[in-house]
Amino acid sequence: MTAPLGTRYRGLICDLDGVVYRGPLAVPHAVETLNRVELPVVFATNNASRPPEDVGKHLRELGVDGEAWSVVNSSQAAAAYLAQRLAPGARVCAVGGPGVAKALEEAGLTPVRVADLDATLVEAVVQGLGADVTWTELAAVGHLAEAGVPWVATNVDLTLPTPSGRAPGNGALVALVRTATSASPHVVGKPKAALFDLARERLGTDRPDTLVCGDLLGTDIEGANAAGLDSLFVLSGSSRLRDLVFAEPAARPTYVAGDLRGLLEPLLPLRDAVPRGRDIGDHAESLRSVVASAWAALDAGRAVSDDAALWDGIEQRLVPQQ
Known part of the structure; x- marks a missing residue:
């Protein structure tokens, strides 16, 4: 599976806070990536404080181009x-x-x-x-x-x-x-399915053709699973690598990446076996292997260290600093 992740789907449901921006500032690499991804996007946010048109104005001010995107919120x-x-x-x-x-x-x-x-x-x-x-x-x-x-x-x-x-x-x-x-x-917001269903209705896509991207395991990822959608978890927001490793099955994503640049990479599902011949020095593959191995151990009843400093150190080594 060598095609970039973003080319395997017909529509993207993307979270905002912690994925595209943090308050008034863009998350590093997020805007550039969104402008390169060639698929329709619905930005779906639990943050109900602003009308969608205000959010859209903010996105354009940050540099998000094109017309093939819209915003829906939990309000x-x-x-x-x-x-x-x-x-x-x-x-x-x-x-x-x-x-x-x-x-x-x-x-x-x-x-x-x-x-x-x-x-x-x-x-x-x-x-x-x-x-x-x-x-x-x-x-x-x-x-x-x-x-x-x-x-x-x-x-x-x-x-x-x-x-x-x-x-x-x-x-x-x-x-x-x-x-x-x-x-x-x-x-009604994430992790309930209603917001995802509303976003997918905007996209006009079937479930297998829709990818969700988010930074919160208990809302974005658990909600994607509840809605029957594949998901990309990014480490640019609130949830950390340690949280991902010890996530309950209902909150486990399909893919993981440091940030939205994962959409441009040939990521493999976390549940797949490590392929032979893959460059073990590749950060994305190493990150996937660490998570998949920890899940396999936990699911088999084996002990996995939950030391926060240990997992912070692993994350710093495997996720490019922003």
Whole structure:
């Protein structure tokens, strides 16, 4: 299997935070790679704080070229979920960034701010990430949920990668509400299949022809597996090599690479045996062999060291520094 990974599929569902950018800055090599990959791309992000057009503007400012790509987010998945269950124009409390209200409007629903709740009854509440979410808004989500109003969380990512390091994600805010109430939300973002199904619908591709790329094992990769899709895990974001080695089977990817440049390489599936004649000095092949060997040992009940410093050292040797 010598063809570049990106040529074996007809469509790519690509995560953003930690894969293409970290906050305002592009991940090294990401933009150049995307501009070389010749297949349609849907950028699918759990980050519901911004409308897709704002995300698209950011991508173009970073240098992503062409027209064969679009953006979908978990706010749109939440809005689609509610639009199937509520009457057109139904009022929905929107908590989070502007992307939440925009998605509800596009789906034919009426977003309502927390400040307007006293004068307006709502039939559901959607909670997404927003930099300006307040205690008052979180308290309102809890009050509505405990009163029996359907509570939809766009996603439950605990962290968000930024240029300064990890920051609290929407999952951290959802956890605050859950801690203070007896309610639990319906989650539509990764690792649920809904966002992947929405992205694949945009691509118009069948499952075997669609590849997912992400940096979080518990969301991107577990979600790809739940949706029946192959996946490329990249080490440019939050999850590390040690996390990959000890991932549960449901969160194990098809391929692994240091970053998006893996799409341009002839990567082999992690489950395949090491081929004879392959250059054992090749970083990509060495990385794959290390992970596959560790999985085989763990699945056979053998011990594998979980020393964090050991795995950090292996990662530094096998993954080109960015």
